[in-house]
Amino acid sequence: MLATMLAAAATAGVYVLLISRHLYKAAAPGRPHRRLADAERSATVRLLYGELDRAGYRAELEMLAALDAVGRPLVVPASEH
Numbered sequence: 310m311l312a313t314m315l316a317a318a319a320t321a322g323v324y325v326l327l328i329s330r331h332l333y334k335a336a337a338p339g340r341p342h343r344r345l346a347d348a349e350r351s352a353t354v355r356l357l358y359g360e361l362d363r364a365g366y367r368a369e370l371e372m373l374a375a376l377d378a379v380g381r382p383l384v385v386p387a388s389e390h
Contacts, residue, residue: 345373345380 352369355361361369 345377349373 330365352361352366352373356363356366
């Protein structure tokens with residue numbers, strides 16, 4: 310019984326460690342998609358505060374989308390037909 314409880318606790322500990330490592334790597338400040346998300350968030354805040362008009366906001370998001378497309382291109386599999 311004790312061995313089962315220790316094995317379950319060890320498994321849970323490893324699981325928590327793996328999840329925390331994944332979350333840490335995903336939120337690392339040097340990640341390109343993280344920088345793009347921060348830039349998008351900043352543009353949205355400036356739009357809401359009136360520091361950026363709709364055309365400027367649209368232009369910034371188009372630029373961010375182009376940067377994202379270069380860094381992480383969308384690959385669509387070919388049709389089987």
